[in-house]
Structure formats: C-alpha cells, structure tokens
Amino acid sequence: MAEFKGEDEVVELCRDLIRIDSTNAGDNAGPGEREAAEYVAGKLAEVGLEPRILESDTRRASVVARIEGTDPGRDALLLHGHLDVVPFDADDWTHHPLSGEIADGCVWGRGAVDMKDMDAMILAVVRKRMREGRRPPRDVVLAFTADEEAGGRYGAQWLVKEHPELFEGCTEAIGEVGGFSVSIDENKRLYLIEAAEKGIAWMKLTARGRAGHGSMLSAENAVTELAEAVARLGRYEWPVRLTPTIRAFLEEVSAALEIPFDAEDPEAAVAKLGPLARMIGAVLRNTVNPTMFQAGYKANVIPQEATAYVDGRFLPGYEEEFFQTVDELLGPNVTREFVYHDIAVETGFDGPLVRAMADALEAEDPGARAVPYTMSGGTDLKAFSRLGIRGFGFAPLKLPADLDFSGMFHGVDERVPMDSLKFGVRVLDRFLDHS
Structure with a gap:
C-alpha cells in the first residue's frame, strides 16, 4: 500500500472515515462511533500521541488527545470534530453514501462535509507535523466526539460534564461549520468563519380538549x-434582528458586491449569495418551523389530546423575546415543553486567533477575505463554551463557485472536492504555526 503524507493523505483518511458507518438517528440504537473512534485513535497513536477513547454508553465513543506545545506558558487550543453522521436513504444517492467513492474530482459519501472532511484534515495535519517533529506553539487538544448530530448528550456534553480535566487550559477552539469559500468573482472569495450560532428550542406542543363522537x-x-396554534407559529413573520456578527457579515458582503449596505433591507444583499441565501437568510431573524403533528386513533372519534413538534431557533441576545412571542402565538390552551434546548453563542471577530485564520487563508488564496457569520444550526461549540472556551467554525475549504455547499449538509449526494481537502490541510498547517 502506498504511503501518503501531508495533504495527499487527507483524501484517503476522509474515504476511510466515510466507509465506517457511524449513523446517528438520535435514538441511541445505531452502530455508534466506536469503530470510527478506534480508527482515529490508531492514526494518532501511529505518530506518537497517546489518545484516549472514552465511552459514554455502549459504542458511543469519543477520542481525546493532547499535543504539547513549545511554549508551556500559553493557553491551549482545542480542535474538535464529530464522528457521527445523520441517516440516509442509499437509493437516493448517485454513489453509495458509505462508499467513499471518488468521482468528478470529489470524495462522495455521508459525512463528506458534515464533518468527516474536517476530521480527516485534522488527522492529516497532525500526522504530518508529528512525523516532522513540528510541535505547535501552544498545547493543542484534539477532540473527536460522539453524538453531535443529536445534541451531544453522549459526546461533547458528556465530556464537558464528566471529563473537564481533559480540556484544562483551553481558552479557544475551532471546529465546524466555517472557513468555506463563497465566490464573488474570479479573483475574490469570501471565507465565512462562524463566530455565532443560534440557540435551539425543539418543542413538543400539546392541546387538550373533550373526547367525543x-x-x-x-x-x-x-x-x-x-392546528390553529401551529399555523400561527409557522406563518409568523419574525422581525429582522441585526446582531453584531450579522451586521459585520452584511457589511462585508455589501462591500465585496460593491453595493450600499442597507440596514433597512438586509435581504437585498443576502439574495445575491445564491443557494447560500437559504442558510444566511435564516440568521436574520428567529425562526420556528413545524415538523410533526400527531392526533387521534379513529376517523370518527374526536381525540382528547393532540401534539405537535416544532424546531425553534433563536438569535444570540434574543432568547427572551423569542419565547415571549412563541407563548403569545400559542395562546392559553396550548402548552409547550422542551424536547431539546440549548444556548446561542456569539464572540467578537477580533484578536490573534482571528488574524491567524485570516492570514492562513490569504497565504493559500490571495483572493481570500475572512468574514464572520452566524450559523443557523448548532455544533459542539455550545457544550465547550460552558468551559469558558471561545470558539469559531473554521474547517477551511476553497470551493468551486458552482458547488451548492450549504445544500450538502444532511442532503443527498454529499461530497467534497479533493482539491478542497488538500487546501484545508495547507491552511490548517499554517494556522497552527501562528495560532
């Protein structure tokens, strides 16, 4: 078998990880992450690290390792990625989602962008540096987690609660979803670095009445x-709220597009982002989407109870407003309870770590411009932030202008260009030198 080194190795690492079934449907009944964790731990041990595999439940495994830096007086940096992936229907795919197939210059499969690509890039960079004896300037903690796709109860949340000592000294972190390019023109690309995440409120709604014929x-x-309450929620037009990260993003986009920034009509700039507008449009405001409705057991019986589920997401600083509005829309006869609830996070886009990310991107792509953005979903950063860690989404990928990258997340035919993976390895290597 050929020996791969550095950026060339990342493609094979990504393919190997995709071929390991770590599907997570959220019911704790899937294959788990143990096989993937053992693979990662083995690759780290091969280059002299001492990884720990930690199981929170049967086969629900995470991996943690620490690389000692050259300056023991500095705070540590956390690099984190999750090992689980969302389910799939293989019949819908061009190439089997567990194949790791190479076609059209891409690696195909579930996890190719969410987020076994970043896991592979971290492994490739670490293995290259350890082989060459190049330690980072400060301690780096590596965490490959279980269960991120279902909220992290068996992964990052468990690690933070049960093993906080593993992250001793960590003050900053990078993980998903950010560092990917959006082409403005042939010579200009914005690289979106996640500096904020919306909070999560998955809720069960219940109405009770009188059973009858x-x-x-x-x-x-x-x-x-x-039904009336769910319709009110689903059709409500939430007001635009420009948080600091969103405003900074829109100002950068407007400048790149050479159009005036209009705080009264921010969607004009967003509309020019193509498919990415679906994701960015969702962070201009709070959102609630009905997802499930359950009631009754027979066509001629009025049930005593009806339940529905909604996916709510609130912006940093607007949680109180969000729940006040939800309760007003539900009315007095519908109750709500949390299925899952987690915080929103936001940090300023400044400081040496941000400069290190921007400089590494610009060194590999002279047309790069690093900009902050808010993610509509959530990541393990929420859990790590509880340890006082300031985090960013930075999984650097220079992408083809015509690739619908945001549509790959949890989508059909998920794939990542091989050249993008190699670009990411080069950027992360530079970043670690100056982080």
Whole structure:
C-alpha cells in the first residue's frame, strides 16, 4: 500500500472515515462511533500521541488527545470534530453514501462535509507535523466526539460534564461549520468563519380538549386548537434582528458586491449569495418551523389530546423575546415543553486567533477575505463554551463557485472536492504555526 503524507493523505483518511458507518438517528440504537473512534485513535497513536477513547454508553465513543506545545506558558487550543453522521436513504444517492467513492474530482459519501472532511484534515495535519517533529506553539487538544448530530448528550456534553480535566487550559477552539469559500468573482472569495450560532428550542406542543363522537358538535376540539396554534407559529413573520456578527457579515458582503449596505433591507444583499441565501437568510431573524403533528386513533372519534413538534431557533441576545412571542402565538390552551434546548453563542471577530485564520487563508488564496457569520444550526461549540472556551467554525475549504455547499449538509449526494481537502490541510498547517 502506498504511503501518503501531508495533504495527499487527507483524501484517503476522509474515504476511510466515510466507509465506517457511524449513523446517528438520535435514538441511541445505531452502530455508534466506536469503530470510527478506534480508527482515529490508531492514526494518532501511529505518530506518537497517546489518545484516549472514552465511552459514554455502549459504542458511543469519543477520542481525546493532547499535543504539547513549545511554549508551556500559553493557553491551549482545542480542535474538535464529530464522528457521527445523520441517516440516509442509499437509493437516493448517485454513489453509495458509505462508499467513499471518488468521482468528478470529489470524495462522495455521508459525512463528506458534515464533518468527516474536517476530521480527516485534522488527522492529516497532525500526522504530518508529528512525523516532522513540528510541535505547535501552544498545547493543542484534539477532540473527536460522539453524538453531535443529536445534541451531544453522549459526546461533547458528556465530556464537558464528566471529563473537564481533559480540556484544562483551553481558552479557544475551532471546529465546524466555517472557513468555506463563497465566490464573488474570479479573483475574490469570501471565507465565512462562524463566530455565532443560534440557540435551539425543539418543542413538543400539546392541546387538550373533550373526547367525543366525530358526528357531533365539539367546541373543545384539541386538533382544531393545536392546528390553529401551529399555523400561527409557522406563518409568523419574525422581525429582522441585526446582531453584531450579522451586521459585520452584511457589511462585508455589501462591500465585496460593491453595493450600499442597507440596514433597512438586509435581504437585498443576502439574495445575491445564491443557494447560500437559504442558510444566511435564516440568521436574520428567529425562526420556528413545524415538523410533526400527531392526533387521534379513529376517523370518527374526536381525540382528547393532540401534539405537535416544532424546531425553534433563536438569535444570540434574543432568547427572551423569542419565547415571549412563541407563548403569545400559542395562546392559553396550548402548552409547550422542551424536547431539546440549548444556548446561542456569539464572540467578537477580533484578536490573534482571528488574524491567524485570516492570514492562513490569504497565504493559500490571495483572493481570500475572512468574514464572520452566524450559523443557523448548532455544533459542539455550545457544550465547550460552558468551559469558558471561545470558539469559531473554521474547517477551511476553497470551493468551486458552482458547488451548492450549504445544500450538502444532511442532503443527498454529499461530497467534497479533493482539491478542497488538500487546501484545508495547507491552511490548517499554517494556522497552527501562528495560532
């Protein structure tokens, strides 16, 4: 077998990881991450590190390792990535999602962008540096986690609660989803670095009424009560809220597009971002999307109870406003309870770590401009932030202008260009030298 080194190795690492089934449907009944964790730990041990595999439950495994830096007086940096992936229907795919197939210059498969690509880039960089005896200026903690796709209960949240000592000294972190390029023109690319995440509120809604025969009049119909409340939530037009990160992003985009920044009409700039507008448009405001509705057991019986589920996301600084509005829209006859609730996070786009990210990008792509953005979803950063760690999404990829990158997340035919993976390895290597 050929020996791969540095940026050339990243493609094979990514393919290997994709071929390991670590599907996570959120019910703790899947294959788990143990096989992937053992693979990662083995690759780290091969170059002299001492990784630990930690199981929070049967086969729910994470890996943590520490690289000693050359300056023991500095705070440590955390590099984190998750090992689990979301489910798939293989019949919908051009290439099997567990194949790691190479086609059209890309590595195909579930996890190619979310986020076994970053796991592979971290492994490739670390293995290259350890072989060459190049230690980073400060301690670097590596964390490859379980269960991120279901909120991190068996992964980052568990590690933070049960093993905080593993992250001793860590004050800053990089992980998903950021550092990817958006082409403005042939010579200009914005690289979106995540500096904020919306909070999460997955909620179960319940309405209760009076059971009865479907042929009779009913003034206390739980299905009607809940359906009206869900419709109010789903159709509500949330007001635009320009947080510091969103405003900074829109100002950068407007400048790159050479159009005036209009705080009264921010969606004009967003609309020019093509497919990315779906994701960016969602961070201009709080959102609630109905996702499930359950009621009844027979066509001629009015049920006593109806339930629905909604996916709510709130901006940093707007959680109180979000829940106040939700309760007003639900009305007095519908109750809510959390299925999952987590914080929003936001940090300033400044300081030496930000400069190190921007400089590393510009060194590999002279047309690069690093800009902050807010992510509509959530990552393990929420858990690590509870340890006082300031984090960013920085998984650097220089992408083809016509690739619908945001559509790859949890989508069909997920794939990542091989050249983008190699670019990411070069950028991360430079970044570690100056982080």
